[in-house]
Amino acid sequence: MGNDTSDKASATIRVEVAYALPDKQSLLALDVPAGTTALQAAEQSALADEYDDLVLADAKLGIFGKVVAPTQVLREGDRVEIYRPLIADPKEVRKARAARAKERRSESGK
Helix, strand or coil, rough: CCCCCHHHHHEEEEEEEEEEEEEEEEEEEEEEECCCHHHHHHHCCCHHHCCCCCCCCCCCCCCEEECCCCEEEECCCEEEEECCCCCCCCCHHHHHHHHHHHHHHHHCCC
């Protein structure tokens, strides 16, 4: 039996990094060392150079739609998603929509 530590140290995994704006999307495949974190993969993708407003240190990251810590270690085939900050608070948007619907119902009932 040989020492397979060197094999593990040099092992790479294939992951994808995705970022999207309403009018432009990027999906990059990367080969990264095993043990790479979500943030490290996002940094290695160089998407922050392509998108002026993208600040990786402030961005939320996810894997297949689930928010993860930047320190999340990636597995083969993971897709790291870089999320844009929300423009509006979803709770406030729902409250405003409900208030408008209630107002329309009360007006139509007169």
